[in-house]
Amino acid sequence: MSEMAYNYFSLINCLGLSSSNTHELPAMKKLFRQAMDRCIIDDKIIDPKIIDPFARQCQWGTLRNDINPEFYPTYTTHMMDALEFLTYIETNSSDIILFDPPFSNRQSNEEYNTGNLYTNPAYIVDLGLQCFRILKPGGYLLKCGYNSNKPYKGFELKSIILCQMGASRNDIIMTLWQKVQSSLFD
DSSP states (O other): OOOOOOSOOOEEOOTTTTTTGGGHHHHHHHHHHHHTTTTEETEEEOOOOOOEOTTOOOOOOSEESSSSSSGGGTTBOOOSHHHHHTTTSSSTOOEEEEEEOOOOOOHHHHHHOOGGGOHHHHHHHHHHHHHHHHEEEEEEEEEESSOOSSSSSSSEEHHHHEEEOOTTSSOOEEEEEEEEEESTTT
């Protein structure tokens, strides 16, 4: 069993809060702020390009996608399958990616009329590859889910927050990953 040292780990009590809009949870806001703070270079604030392939009602991204027509155009800039959306984005062009797909069968069925995306490993791997391709070297991926799996090769875990939901509800693991390789061949 290998042991890893994390730069940052915390537990945030989210008892009584809704998990349907994760961007409203304190844990997500905290990791997003960390990623944004890391976009300050030499005390100059850059205008980061933020990609959100599963935006729902979150308006943090500069390019926001959700296949559910309920959110377009009020909350999203695109209405496509997430993988299709990501393939249109230029290589090494984004500073931050918000990766928050529906991670339960209930959410997938309610929002997208489909089974859980995490039960389709090939789709998740393809999404991870696209995220790696799109992020600039040194860029950040904020990932939500029931696990802390690496989104793809070439990423390093920078922060992890366990969002404790309480009662019989599943906790949410939120992780912040940095793209540390400029290509998959480094």
